[in-house]
Amino acid sequence: MYRNALSEAGLQERVEAVRDKEGYTEYKNLPQIYVNAVVSVEDHRFYRHHGIDLIAIARAVTNDIRAGKLVEGGSTITQQLAKNLYFDQDKDIARKAAEVFMAFDLEKNYTKEEIFELYVNCIYFGDGYYSVGDASAGYFKKTPDEMSEYESTLLAGVPNAPSKYAPSKNQALAEKRQMKVLRRMEECGYFSAEEAETVAEQMVAFQ
Secondary structure, eight states: OHHHHHHHSOHHHHHHHHHTSTTOOOGGGSOHHHHHHHHHHHOTTTTTSSSOOHHHHHHHHHHHHHHTSOOOOOOOHHHHHHHHHHOOSOOOHHHHHHHHHHHHHHHHHSOHHHHHHHHHTTSOOSTTOOSHHHHHHHHHSSOGGGOOHHHHHHHHHGGGSHHHHOTTTOHHHHHHHHHHHHHHHHHTTSSOHHHHHHHHHHHHHHO
């Protein structure tokens, strides 16, 4: 499956197709707080692994066995990018294996900043927005570099379940997810308790 995917379109070809999208946002134009928020909630060992996170996979397998069904994935940002570039959403073992091989290719050929940049330019944010630039413009009428701390942390939580957490769908649920993002940022050392509280106060002010 991995080889077949590459034979249909090379990795560089798929990457350039994403970069050619209208409204593509470069890493340097992303607020650092947004980057930190996404890493905290999606893949907090992103800068330390080489495509897959064995600790996260082991935890996911354990939780899936306990639940008797697939409840947790354990995919890294790199794996999610590989999936979005090449594969569908089916939780098939062969597809997951192909995704791992593709993740290794991405890590070998692109920097962490490039991988993150590509990731946020091809994930779904709800309401028909398939990039951070489109989502920022659609939800906040801003470019990504103009997003506030409140907006950055709110948007970071949306891709987990866009149909639930899109702020246009349910502001209360979006902010409940945002609180989880803030807690994860504090746990990962990106925020102090006081800084997290400051953003939480912005949430109240926004309402």
